[in-house]
Amino acid sequence: MNYSHNPIIQQIPTEIVACIFQLSIPERPSEVSSRSLSKNEIRAPLILGSVCQVWRQIAFSTPQIWTYISIYLEKKFRSATARPALYELAQEWLDRSGAFPLSVYIYGDRHTGGPNITPLIEIVNRCSSRWKHLELELPRSYVSRFTGNSSGTSILQSLRLRCEKDFPSLNPAKGSLTLHNVKPNPILVSLEDWPIKDVEIEWNHVTHIHLGYPDISECIEVLRRATKLTSFKFTEARDSSQISFNFIPYATPTTPIIRPLLRELYIDVKDIETHKVANFINSFTLPGLETFAFSSRSDWHTIPTSNIVLLFKRSACILSTLIIEKDMMDVNEILPLLQTIPSVRNLKFSSLLDAGVSSVLETLLSTISDMAEGAGHILPALETLSFSGENTLVAPFPWALVPKIFGPPPNLHRRLLRKLDISVSQDKDLEASLYIDEESIHRFLELREAGIALNIKVLCSRYDESTRVFHKEEWDLLKLSIEHHSNAVSLSSGPSS
Numbered sequence: 035m036n037y038s039h040n041p042i043i044q045q046i047p048t049e050i051v052a053c054i055f056q057l058s059i060p061e062r063p064s065e066v067s068s069r070s071l072s073k074n075e076i077r078a079p080l081i082l083g084s085v086c087q088v089w090r091q092i093a094f095s096t097p098q099i100w101t102y103i104s105i106y107l108e109k110k111f112r113s114a115t116a117r118p119a120l121y122e123l124a125q126e127w128l129d130r131s132g133a134f135p136l137s138v139y140i141y142g143d144r145h146t147g148g149p150n151i152t153p154l155i156e157i158v159n160r161c162s163s164r165w166k167h168l169e170l171e172l173p174r175s176y177v178s179r180f181t182g183n184s185s186g187t188s189i190l191q192s193l194r195l196r197c198e199k200d201f202p203s204l205n206p207a208k209g210s211l212t213l214h215n216v217k218p219n220p221i222l223v224s225l226e227d228w229p230i231k232d233v234e235i236e237w238n239h240v241t242h243i244h245l246g247y248p249d250i251s252e253c254i255e256v257l258r259r260a261t262k263l264t265s266f267k268f269t270e271a272r273d274s275s276q277i278s279f280n281f282i283p284y285a286t287p288t289t290p291i292i293r294p295l296l297r298e299l300y301i302d303v304k305d306i307e308t309h310k311v312a313n314f315i316n317s318f319t320l321p322g323l324e325t326f327a328f329s330s331r332s333d334w335h336t337i338p339t340s341n342i343v344l345l346f347k348r349s350a351c352i353l354s355t356l357i358i359e360k361d362m363m364d365v366n367e368i369l370p371l372l373q374t375i376p377s378v379r380n381l382k383f384s385s386l387l388d389a390g391v392s393s394v395l396e397t398l399l400s401t402i403s404d405m406a407e408g409a410g411h412i413l414p415a416l417e418t419l420s421f422s423g424e425n426t427l428v429a430p431f432p433w434a435l436v437p438k439i440f441g442p443p444p445n446l447h448r449r450l451l452r453k454l455d456i457s458v459s460q461d462k463d464l465e466a467s468l469y470i471d472e473e474s475i476h477r478f479l480e481l482r483e484a485g486i487a488l489n490i491k492v493l494c495s496r497y498d499e500s501t502r503v504f505h506k507e508e509w510d511l512l513k514l515s516i517e518h519h520s521n522a523v524s525l526s527s528g529p530s531s
Contacts, residue, residue: 051089052096055082059099062137076104079127097132107142107151107172121153128161135166135189142172143198155179162213163187169194174209174232182213192222195233196246210234230256238262241295249274250303250310251283254317258291267300270331273310290319290348297322300357302329312338320349327357329384337367343374352377359384372412379450381413382420417450422457431458433470437477440486453487458511461495468492470515478512488512 060075074081079100083093093099105124107117128136138158142151155176162182166189170177174197182188195211210232219236226246237259245253245268253268260266274281299320303311315338323346328337337360346353353375358368419439440451458468470478470490482488492509 048092051092052098055093055096056098058082059102062102071104079130094130097130097134100127100131101134102137102139103127103131104139105141105154107140107154117150117154121157124154125157128157131164133164136161136164137167138165139167139169140172142176151176152179159183163189165190167192170211171196171198173198174228176209177211178209180211180213182216184214186215188213188216188218190218190220192224193218193220193233193235194224195226195228196224197227208232241265244268246270247272249281249283250306250314251286254286254314255284257293257296257318258287261293262295263293264295265298266296267298267302269300269302270304271302271306272304273306276305286313287317290317292319292321294320294322296320298325299323300325300327300329302327302331302359303335304331306332306335308335308338311335312341315341315345318345320345321351323349323351323353325355325357326353327355327359329357329359339367339370343370346374354378355380355382357382357384376412377415378413379415379417380420381416381418382422384421385423415450418453418455419451420455420457422455422459424459431468431470433474437474437481440481452485453489455489456511457489457491457493459493459495464492464494464509464514468511469518470512472519475512475515475519 059078060071062071079093082099083090103124105120140154140158159181160183162180163185168180168190169192170180177195177197193211212234217234217236219239221239222242223233223235223240224244224246225233225248226244228246230245230248230252237256238261240260241262242265243256243260243263245256247270248256248268250271250273253266253271257263257266275283296318301311301314326342326346328342330337337358354377356371356375356378358371360367436454436456439454478488478490490511492511492514494507494509496505496507498505
């Protein structure tokens with residue numbers, strides 16, 4: 035297409051076309067990684083400029099559409115010989131962004147190449163005073179070379195660092211992110227396999243933090259430093275002293291530190307002794323806590339229930355959401371928690387085996403009482419209940435227990451529970467043990483008629499050897515179970531005479 039083929043361009047002011055171009059560029063929230071974007075979304079400004087000469091002139095003179103730059107240096111994306119052209123493109127891209135704040139995303143691996151990356155680092159460093167969002171997935175030795183332009187100014191709002199191993203070993207090379215003459219003051223921080231001591235930032239304005247593979251004592255230290263934190267999530271926290279004899283853990287506070295602004299706390303631990311997780315929980319008082327999630331990837335370690343209960347009690351928080359992810363949960367682990375959180379509206383259990391599902395359901399069943407008789411009960415405000423996990427059942431799923439949670443039909447209005455989600459993941463065809471029995475089907479249909487939202491599904495992920503692609507399917511288990519029993523009746527009755 036060219037100017038003569040598209041006369042409508044002649045009738046629209048250039049400023050309006052520029053605004054349309056800006057609206058056509060996909061929005062990129064700071065909490066979303068550039069990894070999730072498609073190739074066309076990343077290249078959108080270049081695509082606009084390739085349509086015709088007029089579009090190219092307008093696109094190249096509209097700096098607002100050039101404020102996001104994603105650079106992939108991994109071996110599978112870019113050969114070493116192609117990088118000079120890439121660096122030239124990066125320079126032109128940044129030049130077109132004018133003086134606007136920048137979102138910079140750079141991804142590489144140990145094959146990225148030491149000296150070859152220097153020109154790119156220099157290009158990006160020159161505009162460090164305009165970094166608004168910075169995401170680096172690189173070996174630490176490369177990240178340490180992003181030192182900025184020494185201007186002494188920073189507008190950085192979000193920082194994401196993910197350590198790519200310099201060499202195929204457990205221990206990455208040393209390196210840190212330190213900008214010359216300035217210490218950034220971000221709001222959102224995400225560090226994956228990156229010690230907090232190796233990033234020089236101000237923590238007193240950070241509101242959202244995610245740590246991947248931290249030492250558990252680092253999690254305590256982050257909460258100590260980040261006084262305005264509202265959301266804290268850490269995944270696969272570990273005990274680094276079991277990996278490195280030279281590691282010196284951060285100190286545990288002798289009295290709980292109060293963090294009144296924290297609303298969300300997601301705890302995910304792996305192979306850590308229960309008492310060390312308890313030390314973390316004992317270190318804080320969180321009066322504003324609304325969402326609490328606990329995930330343990332160690333079957334042999336118990337949930338520090340008593341410590342969590344004490345956290346809720348001393349915090350006097352009004353908890354609305356509780357998420358527990360643990361295999362083979364014992365009823366004695368969960369009951370004290372449920373008795374402590376009458377305000378909870380959303381309750382979710384993940385990664386439960388059949389024994390865990392049964393024990394939790396039995397606990398809930400035992401607490402359902404007739405409010406008309408004045409009997410006490412737990413979870414009076416519960417609105418949504420969710421179960422999910424892999425299909426590792428060795429016995430039929432206890433479907434008969436599930437409808438009873440809502441009580442008999444005349445008492446449905448006495449409980450606020452109005453939504454039930456059950457999601458089972460598997461990588462094979464549906465097993466007979468998962469089908470819902472006929473009596474439970476009848477009860478589920480009654481619940482739906484009464485206005486209860488039921489979402490009972492099987493998520494199947496299968497690998498196709500011929501195409502080397504994973505295919506994901508979602509099945510409505512209630513519908514499949516009805517069809518299963520209907521087919522069974524048809525087969526048993528035989529052909530009509």
